[in-house]
Amino acid sequence: MTWRAWITSVTTRKEWLTGLLVMLGIVLRSGHYGRNPAMWHDEAALVMNVIEKGFLQLLGPLKYAEAAPPLFLWLERGVMLTVGDGTYALRLIPYLAGCFTVALMWAAARRILDCEAVVWAVLLLSCSDRLLWHCCEAKPYAVDALLAMGIITLYVVSQSWSINRRILVYAVLAPIAVWISYPGCFLYGGLLLVLLPEVWRDRRRSVRALYALLALVVVLAFATMYLGPIRAQRHAAMDSCWVQGFPDWSRPWLLPWWFLVSTVEIVDYCLRPIGGVLAGVAVVGGVHLWRDGQRGLVTLIAAPILLAAVAAMMHAYPYTGARVMVYALPGIVILTAAGVRPVMAWLAAAGPGRGGGPAPAARVAQGLLLVLLLAPLGWSLYRTAIPWPRADTAAASAYVLAERQGDDPVMANHWEYDYYFRRLGSAYQPLDRPENLAIPDGRVWAVITAQMAQQRADILRGLLQNPWQVARQRDFARTTVVLLVRAHPATGDTGTRTGGDAVTR
Secondary structure (H helix, E strand, C coil): CCHHHHHHHHHCCHHHHHHHHHHHHHHHHHHHHHCCCCCCHHHHHHHHHHHHCCCCHHHCCCHHHCCCCHHHHHHHHHHHHHHCCCHHHHCHHHHHHHHHHHHHHHHHHHHHCCHHHHHHHHHHHHCCHHHHHHCCCCCCHHHHHHHHHHHHHHHHHHHHCCHHHHHHHHHHHHHHHHHHCCCHHHHHHHHHHHHHHHHHHCCCHHHHHHHHHHHHHHHHHHHHHHHHHHHHHCCHHHHHHCHHHCCCCCCHHHHHHHHHHHHHHHHHHHCCCCHHHHHHHHHHHHHHHHHCCCHHHHHHHHHHHHHHHHHHHCCCCCCCCCHHHHHHHHHHHHHHHHHHHHHHHHHHHHCECHHHCECHHHHHHHHHHHHHHHHHHHHHHHHHHCCCCCCCHHHHHHHHHHHCCCCCCEEECCCHHHHHCHHHHHHEEECCCHHHCCCCCCEEEEEEECCCHHHHHHHHHHHCCCCEEEEEEEEECCEEEEEEEECCCCCCCCCCCCCCCCCCC
8 A cells, every 4th residue: 555545544534533633632731731740940930920920010020031921921820819829720821722722723724724634734733742841831832822823713714704804803802912922913914914915905995994903903012012011021131042043144144044944943843853854845835725725824824934034133033943933833734734745746756666656765755754744743652651851840849848847948049949939938048149048957958950960969069168068868850959957066067867868760
């Protein structure tokens, strides 16, 4: 059986197969959400802003040089005030956003793609490694992807509506979209470009007036966002983190190469583990849909990505294979799925073998493409069994809280512990401010997180100045916990007989 015949035999049963893939996507997201991974530093930093700041304060500068759209922050704080500040509550919105994104892909793909492409679209999105990561963290990136998928779905579903009705709906949703997701301005920029030809062909003044109203609403929503939260959250430390996402204007002749490499990196980020190779398939899919009369859809997918590249050229928004571009994922998935059949057909026709069938080389190429398309499925199942490597800050914090005696002070070197030790008050201090820590009983817990054991050992060595000695030590993944005690001034005795109980996980 040829690869084409095998694919056709599978995809002819698209209804139950796509249904299973939708359920798989939700199960994978529920599994990662349910296992409750430890907070990572940037996530904890954003969470502490949600916990400590009021709604109006969240419109201004954020601690830890953090940045996030205000409406997302307000939703997070609303959930926190209603349900609590546990990790399940704080990650609930991204988790639900991830599940709804899968369902919307299924609803939209059925209307714009053929049977075979629908299967690939749902599979690639359901098993996207990056979306699985973002659905179990208290960050806005899963919401970015949901918004992009929602705009595509609304565009597809509303094509039978009158142009006036469509524009009014888009105008009502514009402020929400721009304020809940920083890429919302790019997505609505693409929407304005898509609607422009239709509005231009329609000679009615009412239609053009409504289009002008939509453009005005988008501009005002973005202007208030830019002059308020965006400007308040802009920080030099943040810019330095994203310098690789901006072109080097000292060598402008490299701009086309920068754009090409960055675009492939974005596709690779969206379709890990080896998604960059599928960038060519996505281009073919875009050409196929364009020739098939779906030019508006292709523009709606491509324009927001290109607008981000323009913003990067002005050093206003990073354009690189990273979480800030995950909003491009639903569109890239649709283009890639649309390109599978044309690429398979081209490979079969490129080198016909004996009997009119594909040549062995063509069969091998088709097989390799199939492996690339199925790689996200295998990778997502692998990451379900063996989750992403991460410092076990949750277990280390729980150990300290369980073993503390009385008012034992605690110090730590990562933002995650600001969250986990948030109820200790002044008994907890970051490791870079030990002078603020009161140590009345000669005991202090130190929690040190670093990727390499040698790094943690070096930090610990810096702490072990007389009269401090290690009374207890326990190791967790990428984290070391030590109990430091003050030696007796006369004998040098620590005053405790607690032995070390080092455990490596």
